[in-house]
Amino acid sequence: MNTASVSLGASVSSQSRFTQLVLSAFLGIFVIGVVGFSHIEAVHNAAHDYRHSMAFPCH
Amino acid sequence: MNLFRNVVFIAAIAGLVAGVVLACMQAFATVPLILKAEVYEQAGGGHQHEYAAAPAANATDTNAMSSAAPAPAEAAAPAEDEGWAPADGFERFAFSVLANIVTGIGFALVLVAVSEFAGGIGNWRQGVFWGLAGFAAFTLAPGLGLPPELPAMPAADLTERQIWWWATVAATAAGLGLIAFRKSLPLAILAVVLIVAPHIVGAPQPDSFETPIPEGLHHQFVVAVTVTNLVFWLVLGAVVGVVRGRFTGTATSLRDSFA
Numbered sequence: 001m002n003t004a005s006v007s008l009g010a011s012v013s014s015q016s017r018f019t020q021l022v023l024s025a026f027l028g029i030f031v032i033g034v035v036g037f038s039h040i041e042a043v044h045n046a047a048h049d050y051r052h053s054m055a056f057p058c059h
Numbered sequence: 060m061n062l063f064r065n066v067v068f069i070a071a072i073a074g075l076v077a078g079v080v081l082a083c084m085q086a087f088a089t090v091p092l093i094l095k096a097e098v099y100e101q102a103g104g105g106h107q108h109e110y111a112a113a114p115a116a117n118a119t120d121t122n123a124m125s126s127a128a129p130a131p132a133e134a135a136a137p138a139e140d141e142g143w144a145p146a147d148g149f150e151r152f153a154f155s156v157l158a159n160i161v162t163g164i165g166f167a168l169v170l171v172a173v174s175e176f177a178g179g180i181g182n183w184r185q186g187v188f189w190g191l192a193g194f195a196a197f198t199l200a201p202g203l204g205l206p207p208e209l210p211a212m213p214a215a216d217l218t219e220r221q222i223w224w225w226a227t228v229a230a231t232a233a234g235l236g237l238i239a240f241r242k243s244l245p246l247a248i249l250a251v252v253l254i255v256a257p258h259i260v261g262a263p264q265p266d267s268f269e270t271p272i273p274e275g276l277h278h279q280f281v282v283a284v285t286v287t288n289l290v291f292w293l294v295l296g297a298v299v300g301v302v303r304g305r306f307t308g309t310a311t312s313l314r315d316s317f318a
Binding site for chain 1: 062063065066067069070085089090093142143144145151154155157158159161162164165166167168169170171172173175176179198201202205206207208209210214217218220221223224284287288303307
């Protein structure tokens with residue numbers, strides 16, 4: 001895993017880098033949460049087959 | 060916010076590609092099994108929610124009320140309004156594809172963000188290993204306690220299962236990260252503890268495992284889900300590696316250069 005020494009946004013300050021990466025991760029978790037884990041009936045029905053196929057807790 | 064923009068850009072491409080691949084695989088591997096299971100579900104008295112108490116099935120005489128099904132009356136809730144749902148056929152398929160792509164991007168965001176902390180995914184081969192880790196954390200570990208379920212299968216409370224699912228994902232990911240990136244024996248031991256702990260706590264289980272779904276159909280579904288997810292994660296990781304590598308390869312100052 002050492003070959004990838006070039007990092008995205010290496011010039012950004014380390015604190016800002018941390019914030020932006022954490023922000024992206026949370027955005028991803030939020031998106032998964034809405035589509036795959038929302039209790040709203042319409043959202044559940046729309047992605048029903050997907051939820052089952054991903055083994056997300058369903059019903 | 061250049062870094063953020065670049066992460067989103069890479070995740071969007073990788074999620075799109077891997078999501079489309081997964082949707083195609085699902086159309087052939089998992090959705091037909093779900094549709095088969097829905098035939099059993101309908102025979103067993105419609106769409107059952109929460110404690111999908113299969114024994115309450117009215118069609119089958121074999122599991123009569125005598126089989127310790129506690130208060131089946133409240134589970135019945137006849138003609139329950141389930142809200143809007145896409146029409147069967149193309150509309151349903153289209154929404155599945157959409158869900159695949161959108162969550163594919165979500166998974167890719169998590170993957171890219173986490174891997175950047177560890178130096179980033181440099182090429183497709185590293186991406187494959189990151190994909191394996193994602194598969195282990197998001198599919199394998201939660202799937203041990205909560206196997207993929209078909210419609211009409213009994214399950215414990217939804218919120219409890221969702222909490223267990225996320226906790227297992229987080230613990231497994233943290234454990235794998237410790238093993239991969241910390242060269243210390245105590246931390247490796249801690250990693251194993253983290254990975255094992257959710258399964259000692261145990262996933263929320265239903266009161267009864269009785270279901271109209273045949274064992275064979277369920278087993279087929281578990282295999283199909285696991286394999287399709289494995290391919291999804293491998294593709295996702297590899298595409299992230301390729302896309303990211305393309306930009307680090309062509310631009311010396313990546314953070315200012317694209318998107």
